[in-house]
Amino acid sequence: MTSPSLENVVTPPASVKNDRSRGGGPKRSRKVLFVGLGVLAVVLLLDFFLRDILPDSSIRQLLMLAACNVLVALSLNVINGMAGQFSIGHAGFVGIGGYTSAVMASHLHQSLGGGEPTFARSFVVVPVCLAASAGMAGLFGFFVGLPSLRLRGDYLAIVTLGFAEIFRLVIATAQAGDGTAKAGVFAKIGSALSSLGG
Structure with missing residues (x-):
């Protein structure tokens, strides 16, 4: 009777390994934060200058x-x-x-x-x-x-x-x-x- 190798038992399948990269981690959350701050800055600028831009x-x-x-x-x-x-x-x-x-x-x-x-x-x-x-x-x-x-x-x-x-x-x-x-x-x-x- 052959037993499975320890490497196959401990190593997670490729789909589990890739799930971690799909979440994005810290790089993705920083990117989302910077995009959100950029959108907020544009909205604030529009708030102050919208009447001048669009009379x-x-x-x-x-x-x-x-x-x-x-x-x-x-x-x-x-x-x-x-x-x-x-x-x-x-x-x-x-x-x-x-x-x-x-x-x-x-x-x-x-x-x-x-x-x-x-x-x-x-x-x-x-x-x-x-x-x-x-x-x-x-x-x-x-x-x-x-x-x-x-x-x-x-x-x-x-x-x-x-x-x-x-x-x-x-x-x-x-x-x-x-x-x-x-x-x-x-x-x-x-x-x-x-x-x-x-």
Whole structure:
């Protein structure tokens, strides 16, 4: 009876050896850090010089809407592409984040002195609004995710679609006569978020 050689038992297979190199290690994390810092530097420069570079406010607004849609696409990539979950109700979470961001931006703009131009203080307002909207959407996502933890495929899609439809109906019925969402539940959420801002 022949016994396997010690070299074959101790040496990991080639696939295990290569897994370590796929993670990237310290070189990859440094590269990601430098790319992230570079993007942050470009964003900060754009924040200070965007009005000088693009005096047309409609183009600046178009760029901001494009940036918002890029964030939505990235989050969809995480859910559908990386996690492999089929979630149809993504628009509900985007709506919660957008509403939270709008309330916080309005309140912070007024507490910082208001006036025109609206986006002159975006260096302060945007990070706070992004954090608040991500936190609020994450909180709602946590509460929707708890009962649907074990669901996959079509069942998860139905639950998330139901949540998005509930959110749409709440927004539609909570609108005041002038079309702004100031009545009902969202007025209380908006005043609570405004009190958090200052």
